[in-house]
Structure formats: structure tokens, C-alpha cells
Amino acid sequence: MSDHDVIVVGGGPAGVAAALALRAEGVGRVAIVDREPVLGGATRHCAHSPFGMREFGRVYLGAAYGRRLERDARAAGITVLTGHSVTGLGDDGTLSVAHPGGVGTLSADRVVLATGAREMPRSARMLPGDRPVGILTTGALQSYVAFHGLMPFRRPVILGSELVTLSAVLTCLTHGARPVAVLETGPVPLARAPLRWFPGVMGVPFRTGVGIVDIIGRDRVEAVRIRRGGQEEVLDCDGLLLTGRFTPEAALLWQAGHGVDRGSGGPLIDQTGRTANPRYFAAGNLLRPVETGGWAFREGRAIGRALAADLRRAPSAATTVPVAVEGPVKLVVPNIIRRGERPAAGFDRFQLRFLRPCKGTLALVIDGRPAHRLSGSWLPERRVLMPMPTAVCQADSIRFEFREDR
Amino acid sequence: MTRTTRTSAPHSCDVAVIGAGVVGCAVARRFALAGASVVVVERGADILSGASKANSAILHTGFDAPPGSLELDLVKAGREEYLSIHRDLGLSIVKTGALVCAWTDAEADGLAAIAGQGRENGIADLDVIDATAVRALMPGLAPEVRAAVEVRGEHVIDPWSAPLAYVTQALALGAKVWRGCELLSGRFDGDWLLDTSRGGLRAGAVINAAGLFGDDVDRRLGLAPDFTIRPRKGQFIVLDKAAARHVPKIVLPVPNEITKGVVICPTAFGNVLVGPTAEEQDDRTRATVETATLEMLRDHGGRLVPALRDIPVTAVYAGLRPGTEKKHYRVTARTESRAITLGGIRSTGLSAALGLAQHALRLFEAFGMPLGPPAAIPPVTVPNLTEAEPRDWQRPDHGEIVCHCEMVTRREIEAALAGPLPPGDFGGLRRRTRAGMGRCQGFYCNARLAEMTRGRFRVPLAVEPEG
Numbered sequence: 001m002s003d004h005d006v007i008v009v010g011g012g013p014a015g016v017a018a019a020l021a022l023r024a025e026g027v028g029r030v031a032i033v034d035r036e037p038v039l040g041g042a043t044r045h046c047a048h049s050p051f052g053m054r055e056f057g058r059v060y061l062g063a064a065y066g067r068r069l070e071r072d073a074r075a076a077g078i079t080v081l082t083g084h085s086v087t088g089l090g091d092d093g094t095l096s097v098a099h100p101g102g103v104g105t106l107s108a109d110r111v112v113l114a115t116g117a118r119e120m121p122r123s124a125r126m127l128p129g130d131r132p133v134g135i136l137t138t139g140a141l142q143s144y145v146a147f148h149g150l151m152p153f154r155r156p157v158i159l160g161s162e163l164v165t166l167s168a169v170l171t172c173l174t175h176g177a178r179p180v181a182v183l184e185t186g187p188v189p190l191a192r193a194p195l196r197w198f199p200g201v202m203g204v205p206f207r208t209g210v211g212i213v214d215i216i217g218r219d220r221v222e223a224v225r226i227r228r229g230g231q232e233e234v235l236d237c238d239g240l241l242l243t244g245r246f247t248p249e250a251a252l253l254w255q256a257g258h259g260v261d262r263g264s265g266g267p268l269i270d271q272t273g274r275t276a277n278p279r280y281f282a283a284g285n286l287l288r289p290v291e292t293g294g295w296a297f298r299e300g301r302a303i304g305r306a307l308a309a310d311l312r313r314a315p316s317a318a319t320t321v322p323v324a325v326e327g328p329v330k331l332v333v334p335n336i337i338r339r340g341e342r343p344a345a346g347f348d349r350f351q352l353r354f355l356r357p358c359k360g361t362l363a364l365v366i367d368g369r370p371a372h373r374l375s376g377s378w379l380p381e382r383r384v385l386m387p388m389p390t391a392v393c394q395a396d397s398i399r400f401e402f403r404e405d406r
Numbered sequence: 407m408t409r410t411t412r413t414s415a416p417h418s419c420d421v422a423v424i425g426a427g428v429v430g431c432a433v434a435r436r437f438a439l440a441g442a443s444v445v446v447v448e449r450g451a452d453i454l455s456g457a458s459k460a461n462s463a464i465l466h467t468g469f470d471a472p473p474g475s476l477e478l479d480l481v482k483a484g485r486e487e488y489l490s491i492h493r494d495l496g497l498s499i500v501k502t503g504a505l506v507c508a509w510t511d512a513e514a515d516g517l518a519a520i521a522g523q524g525r526e527n528g529i530a531d532l533d534v535i536d537a538t539a540v541r542a543l544m545p546g547l548a549p550e551v552r553a554a555v556e557v558r559g560e561h562v563i564d565p566w567s568a569p570l571a572y573v574t575q576a577l578a579l580g581a582k583v584w585r586g587c588e589l590l591s592g593r594f595d596g597d598w599l600l601d602t603s604r605g606g607l608r609a610g611a612v613i614n615a616a617g618l619f620g621d622d623v624d625r626r627l628g629l630a631p632d633f634t635i636r637p638r639k640g641q642f643i644v645l646d647k648a649a650a651r652h653v654p655k656i657v658l659p660v661p662n663e664i665t666k667g668v669v670i671c672p673t674a675f676g677n678v679l680v681g682p683t684a685e686e687q688d689d690r691t692r693a694t695v696e697t698a699t700l701e702m703l704r705d706h707g708g709r710l711v712p713a714l715r716d717i718p719v720t721a722v723y724a725g726l727r728p729g730t731e732k733k734h735y736r737v738t739a740r741t742e743s744r745a746i747t748l749g750g751i752r753s754t755g756l757s758a759a760l761g762l763a764q765h766a767l768r769l770f771e772a773f774g775m776p777l778g779p780p781a782a783i784p785p786v787t788v789p790n791l792t793e794a795e796p797r798d799w800q801r802p803d804h805g806e807i808v809c810h811c812e813m814v815t816r817r818e819i820e821a822a823l824a825g826p827l828p829p830g831d832f833g834g835l836r837r838r839t840r841a842g843m844g845r846c847q848g849f850y851c852n853a854r855l856a857e858m859t860r861g862r863f864r865v866p867l868a869v870e871p872e873g
């Protein structure tokens with residue numbers, strides 16, 4: 001017999017929301033395991049971003065939101081195990097765990113993975129040049145500021161143009177750093193409206209279509225050599241801030257040999273929120289980079305409810321049908337469908353994202369027949385939603401086709 | 407060159423070692439054990455600031471070393487000593503073995519000669535095996551593999567803890583390591599009088615282990631170097647630990663022009679690396695990575711071991727080999743001026759370091775300098791960072807895990823900072839603990855490390871507030 005009905009791995013918005021939903025549905029023994037000392041996940045260091053309006057009806061900043069999550073979790077009778085790092089996923093729901101007292105195992109009938117996402121470091125982006133001190137991601141920068149009152153640089157060059165880039169610029173400006181420039185490799189900013197004017201208003205030049213050709217610095221970053229339209233230029237700076245390009249924190253999936261979806265970098269996930277192993281569920285940014293805290297919370301709640309229903313049955317033995325994507329479509333969630341099972345409460349729509357800016361018609365094709373069409377123009381890193389007809393649950397083949405306008 | 411004036415009398419020692427790469431560290435240990443008082447002069451903020459900070463971490467057998475060469479002898483001697491001391495020093499060894507894989511018929515035809523050469527070099531534990539046997543040993547290899555030479559004695563070690571252990575043992579015997587200290591010049595008048603950026607140093611003998619600056623240091627000592635350093639850059643990618651299950655063995659290429667010696671190799675830390683390239687350059691200090699090369703390495707790994715194609719890249723790095731205009735080691739002893747140069751230790755220095763140290767001591771004996779009584783071996787162990795043995799996080803009361811990707815505990819970081827040779831820079835901390843070396847490269851822990859290392863490094867992680 002398992003120690004718990006459900007263990008949630010990761011105490012960010014998605015994990016806590018899933019646990020709360022499970023308790024609300026009457027599930028008895030629910031635990032949240034998180035390796036950090038407090039709950040909140042990535043929201044803990046976003047000191048200027050308001051969270052909680054939709055879920056709690058009021059605004060919380062950074063750590064206060066995490067404290068609210070933790071308070072609610074404990075009040076709901078959820079076991080909260082912080083400082084506990086999950087190191088392995090057993091096929092039968094046994095988790096290997098490391099904590100300050102040593103190592104051990106926990107077991108549960110079902111597990112929810114909600115380990116979030118992180119920004120890609122310099123290595124995974126394969127950026128060229130030296131490897132000095134001073135190359136960081138926004139998450140790291142915000143941890144300097146929020147947890148330790150420190151700054152890693154004063155004059156960084158900032159790479160990226162996603163929503164998080166705005167957050168990065170703000171963090172710099174409110175903590176005595178003056179960004180030298182904000183650079184986007186693509187032709188247009190990824191977070192369109194604010195990035196058009198925001199850095200300019202703040203007196204920080206914003207440039208698109210820029211490639212980094214060299215990072216220069218023996219000990220600390222001294223300069224970045226960039227190329228734009230055939231011209232090279234050296235920008236003096238003391239740091240390089242890499243923003244966005246999120247990737248799911250999927251280390252446990254890789255290690256366990258669970259399926260990792262090529263497009264999303266997250267787990268294989270079905271319409272109910274189950275992974276390839278039907279004892280394991282997943283929610284939040286682990287599924288696909290990257291959504292807001294509010295989205296992660298709502299998604300966690302929906303999956304918690306679906307899980308509560310699933311818990312009354314044996315783990316599903318249904319076969320799975322992949323949801324295929326093509327061309328510029330980067331990912332789809334859910335990316336597998338368990339045959340014969342209707343979506344309970346997990347996902348009511350397909351979420352898709354594009355690899356590059358494009359314009360055209362996206363079609364959901366079920367058993368060779370178009371079931372739904374959507375025309376428009378899309379940017380990468382933007383959420384695209386498509387309805388999920390119940391017919392998908394009986395289909396032998398499900399795919400998304402894209403016809404690009406010429 | 408202007409000489410700095412110093413008020414205090416210069417420090418004196420039997421042997422000054424210039425350079426704290428893996429070779430200098432091994433030499434310091436060997437001479438300290440032989441009863442010498444030793445000072446190691448290292449320009450970098452920490453040991454392993456040169457070639458030794460970035461290599462493939464293979465403990466070679468010497469099966470492919472030039473026959474009859476000093477390099478072959480010293481690789482074999484170095485490996486043998488490593489095998490006899492590693493346990494006492496807390497150093498582990500991953501007995502992977504290597505496969506020299508043939509991917510074409512022409513390459514397969516050459517395997518017998520490679521195996522024959524290996525046996526002639528005195529390495530008996532190798533065989534030519536056919537494709538079926540190769541794939542039984544390593545099912546993840548692409549089906550095009552034709553045959554291989556299996557060299558069972560090629561192993562993988564922790565390339566940073568080993569030299570740290572050597573030099574820590576020297577420290578325990580009273581040796582000094584002057585870091586952030588550059589050798590400027592030297593003059594021999596029966597004794598060596600060395601001028602360093604930290605002042606004078608009087609030494610009975612000097613050993614040049616300056617790696618990429620071997621010729622430069624000879625010149626600074628007034629010795630005419632008989633070689634010129636020609637740096638050869640090697641770039642690497644390190645793949646996520648998920649790759650390890652697909653690569654149980656070191657995959658070596660049949661030497662030819664196309665592969666340029668790129669290896670697919672498990673690391674002692676549970677990752678897989680693909681590299682190095684071999685690129686001649688003039689610059690001795692910049693070891694940059696280039697996007698196109700890194701992508702080439704990833705493709706190469708995915709071609710030979712298809713499962714590697716989708717596995718995320720954890721780290722990228724590059725190192726410079728201290729090559730010279732010739733292929734062999736450039737070891738010179740000058741009895742008249744009691745100087746030994748261990749130059750041009752190009753691509754096998756990690757394996758040969760202990761052998762080079764033995765060799766240096768033999769050369770030194772001809773100088774006829776008396777030393778103190780040989781020392782008893784001090785009990786020194788370094789913390790285990792490899793996946794071959796239990797790590798600190800698996801033991802109780804480690805405080806907490808600070809670096810989640812590499813599972814580095816607070817206790818490990820605090821111990822490194824309080825150790826006999828605390829890290830002089832962030833790279834030194836990473837090499838001693840693995841903190842920040844994992845897949846997130848500091849997204850989760852860099853700020854915490856900045857906090858824990860405040861006031862410790864010449865180049866701090868956090869900048870001081872303005873004003």
C-alpha cells in the first residue's frame with residue numbers, strides 16, 4: 001500500500017493548484033514535494049510581477065504569492081515536504097527522494113509532475129565565444145535580487161524579446177543596472193506590443209535581426225560582438241543576460257526513460273493530463289514552455305480534478321494515439337490521446353505553438369478528415385488554442401496540418 | 407625587465423615548480439614525497455588555469471602512443487601509479503574501456519594494425535571484435551559500425567580532483583602553492599633567484615611545467631627553449647546525463663583526416679561528451695567555442711549514436727593543447743643550471759602526469775642536490791564527485807542541496823571554501839564541487855553561489871553596489 005494517494009512533485013502554482021483540487025474533490029492523503037525551502041516555484045523571484053488576481057481575487061508580489069500557496073496548502077491538510085528533492089521516478093509510483101536527513105523513498109497511487117520550466121543557458125543555445133563570469137538567465141538575475149540583494153552586473157546586453165525580457169529590463173532598471181541594449185535574433189520582437197516601445201521609453205536601444213558572433217571576456221564579460229545586416233559591431237558591457245527560450249525542467253523524465261516529446265521538451269501527455277505511464281500526471285510549465293503563473297495554476301487545478309476522477313479506477317490500460325504536428329508547428333499539448341477515454345476535466349482544448357512567425361491555415365485532421373480550421377498569423381512563443389472534439393477519443397490518426405499563405 | 411625591490415629576504419626552497427597544471431601538481435607531490443621543500447608558482451587565480459582545465463578526462467593506456475617514445479613510457483607509468491594510489495586519495499575511476507570503431511571497410515582493414523601496434527606498446531588487453539560483438543557491448547551505436555578494437559584498459563577519471571589531490575598531498579608535506587603569482591624572470595648563480603609578481607624566490611632547482619607557456623617560461627629563465635608552443639584548440643559539447651545509458655564505452659575514431667580525433671566519451675560525472683576538435687591557432691589564452699563547430703559535434707554524436715540526437719546539451723567548452731612543432735614531449739634537463747623543462751605535454755598529460763613527475767625526479771637526481779628524508783605518505787583524500795561512488799547528498803546531514811542539477815550540497819561547498827586550497831575563482835569552485843556545472847548552468851543556484859562566495863574570488867559573481 002502506498003504512503004500517499006497522490007504526491008505532487010513541484011510546489012509552484014501548477015503543483016499547488018493540483019493538490020488543492022485533489023483535496024477539494026475529497027482525496028485524502030495528498031503531499032507536495034519541493035526541493036526549495038518554500039513553495040511558490042518560479043513566482044518567488046518575480047518581485048515586480050503581480051500574481052493571484054484570477055485565482056485568489058487579489059494581487060500578490062513574488063514571495064507573498066508563494067506564502068499564500070503554502071498557507072492554503074497546509075490549511076487544506078496537504079502534507080508539504082520542502083527541501084525534498086525527487087531524484088528518481090519508479091514505474092510503480094515509488095519516488096526516490098533526497099532530503100537533509102539523507103535519502104529515502106515515497107510512494108503514491110498517482111504522481112503529478114509539476115517541475116516547471118527554466119530558461120536555456122548559454123551552452124544549450126550554443127552561443128560562441130569565451131566563457132567568462134557574467135552570463136546569466138533572467139531567473140538567475142531575479143534570484144540575485146530577490147533572495148540575496150545582489151547584482152551580477154551593471155551594464156548587461158540583454159538577449160531576447162519575450163514577455164520575460166520586459167521583466168528582465170525592469171529588474172535591471174530598478175536595481176541600478178543600465179542595459180546597453182536589448183537584442184532579438186529574429187526579425188520581429190516575440191512579445192509584440194510592449195517590446196516595440198518599452199525599452200525605448202526606458203532609454204534602452206532595442207534591435208532585431210541581430211546575431212551574437214562572439215562573447216569576449218577573460219574573467220568577466222567585457223564585450224559582445226554582434227552582426228546585423230552584414231555589419232559587425234562590438235558592444236562593451238559587463239554581462240550578458242539571456243532571457244526566455246524556456247525549456248521544461250524535464251530531468252526526471254529523461255532520467256526515468258519516460259517519453260519526452262521532441263516539440264515541447266516536456267512529457268508525452270494525454271487528454272486527461274496523464275503521461276505515457278498512466279500513474280504519472282503532469283501539469284504547468286513542464287508541459288510546454290512557457291505560460292503565465294495564472295495559466296499554470298488553472299491548468300494544475302484542471303488536472304487535479306481529472307486525477308481525482310482517475311483515482312477511482314485502476315491506472316488506464318488504453319492504447320495511445322499520437323497527435324502529430326508538421327512544418328512550422330512546434331508543439332501540441334496534449335500530444336497523445338488515450339483511445340476510448342473522453343476528456344474528463346484535463347484539457348478541453350489543444351494548445352499549439354509555432355516555431356517561427358507565419359501566416360496560414362491550421363487544420364485539425366482526424367482520421368484523414370479536417371475537423372477544425374483556424375486561419376491567422378502567429379508568432380513563436382504565443383499560445384494557439386484549438387477545440388478538442390470528442391471524436392479524437394475514437395480516432396486512429398490525429399494530426400495538425402498547416403498550409404502557409406504565400 | 408625592471409626588478410621589483412623587496413624589503414624582506416626572498417623565500418627559499420629546494421625546488422620551484424612553475425605552473426600548477428596537472429603536470430605541476432603531480433611534480434609538486436612527487437618532490438614533496440622525496441623530501442624536497444617545494445614552491446609552486448601559478449599565474450592563474452587557481453590551479454588548473456591552463457590546458458588542464460579542459461580535456462577529455464581519459465586515463466589512456468598508451469595503446470596508440472608513438473612506439474618507443476618517452477610519451478608511451480610515461481603514460482604507462484603514470485597510469486600505473488594512478489591505479490595504485492587513486493583509492494587512497496579518494497579518486498575514482500570508471501572502467502569503461504574503449505572501442506576504436508571502424509565505420510568503413512577501409513577503416514576496418516586498418517584495425518589489425520592498430521591492435522598490433524597496441525600489443526607492441528605492451529598493452530595486451532585488447533582485441534579486434536566484429537560488428538555483432540561491438541553492438542553487443544554498445545547497442546546504441548549506429549548500425550553502420552563494421553568492427554572495432556576493444557581496448558579494455560582505457561578508463562575515465564575526474565580530471566580536476568586528481569590534480570587537486572596531488573597538490574593537496576604536497577601541501578600536507580609543507581609545499582607552498584603561490585597562486586595569482588607570475589614568474590617574471592630568473593637567474594642561476596649556483597642557486598636560482600626567481601623574480602615573481604609576489605617577490606623573490608630562491609630555489610635549488612627549477613622545474614618548468616608551464617604548459618602553453620613552456621617556451622615563454624624557459625625564455626624568462628634565460629634558458630634557450632628548444633621548442634615553440636603551437637596551441638591546438640579542442641572544442642567539446644557535454645550532453646545531459648540522459649545520454650549516459652547509451653554510451654557505456656569510450657568511442658574512439660580510427661585516426662584519419664575526417665574525424666579529426668573526435669571522441670564520444672562517458673564522463674565520470676555521468677554525462678557524455680563529444681569532442682575534441684583539433685584546431686591550430688596562435689592565441690595561447692583564448693579558447694573560444696564556435697556555434698558551427700558545436701553543431702557539427704552534436705550532429706557527429708547523433709550520427710554515431712542515434713539516441714544522442716535529441717538529448718539536450720548541458721555544457722560547451724574548449725581547451726588548448728600545449729602542442730609544439732613536433733609531436734613528442736619536449737623534456738629537457740639542464741644539469742649545469744639545475745633546470746628541467748616538461749614541455750609540449752600535448753594531449754596525454756592527464757594520463758602521464760604522475761609518470762612525468764617520476765621522470766622529473768630521476769632527472770633531478772643527476773643534479774646531485776641533497777634533499778631531506780623521504781616523507782611518509784600523508785593521508786589526504788578529496789571528496790568524491792563522480793557517479794561511480796556515493797556522493798555527499800546521499801549521506802545524512804549534508805545541510806541542503808544547493809545545486810540541484812549536479813546534487814551539490816551546502817556541506818560540500820562550505821568544505822571546499824574552507825579547504826587547504828580553497829578555490830581562487832568560480833571555475834575553481836565548479837571544478838572542486840561541480841556546483842553550477844549541470845543542465846541549468848546556474849538558473850537555479852547561481853545567485854546562491856554568489857552569496858556563499860562573497861569576498862572569496864578575485865572576480866566575484868556579484869558586483870559591488872555603485873557609489
Ligand SMILES: Cc1cc2nc3c(=O)[nH]c(=O)nc-3n(C[C@H](O)[C@H](O)[C@H](O)COP(=O)(O)OP(=O)(O)OC[C@H]3O[C@@H](n4cnc5c(N)ncnc54)[C@H](O)[C@@H]3O)c2cc1C
Nearest residue numbers: 010012013014035041042049086115116284285292293296
Ligand atoms: C524569470 C521568470 C519571470 C517570470 N515572470 C512572470 C510574470 O511576470 N508573470 C507571470 O504570470 N509569470 C511569470 N513567470 C512564469 C511563472 O513563474 C510560471 O508560469 C509559473 O511559476 C509556472 O508554474 P509551475 O508550477 O508550472 O512551475 P514552477 O513555478 O517553475 O515550479 C516548479 C517547482 O518544482 C520544483 N522542482 C523541480 N524539480 C524538482 C524535483 N526534482 N524535486 C522536487 N521539486 C522540484 C521547483 O523547486 C519549483 O518550486 C516567470 C518565470 C520566470 C522564470
Ligand SMILES: Cc1cc2nc3c(=O)[nH]c(=O)nc-3n(C[C@H](O)[C@H](O)[C@H](O)COP(=O)(O)OP(=O)(O)OC[C@H]3O[C@@H](n4cnc5c(N)ncnc54)[C@H](O)[C@@H]3O)c2cc1C
Nearest residue numbers: 425427429449456457458462464589617640754755756757
Ligand atoms: C582538448 C583536450 C583534450 C585532452 N584530452 C586528454 C585526455 O583525455 N587524457 C589525457 O591524458 N590528456 C588529455 N589532454 C592533455 C592534457 O590536458 C594536457 O596534456 C595537460 O593538461 C597539460 O598540463 P600541463 O600541466 O603541462 O599544462 P597546463 O595545464 O597548461 O599548466 C600550465 C600552468 O602554468 C601556468 N603558467 C604559465 N606561465 C606561467 C608563468 N609565467 N608564471 C606562473 N605560471 C605560469 C599556467 O597558468 C597553467 O596553469 C587533453 C588536452 C586538451 C586540450
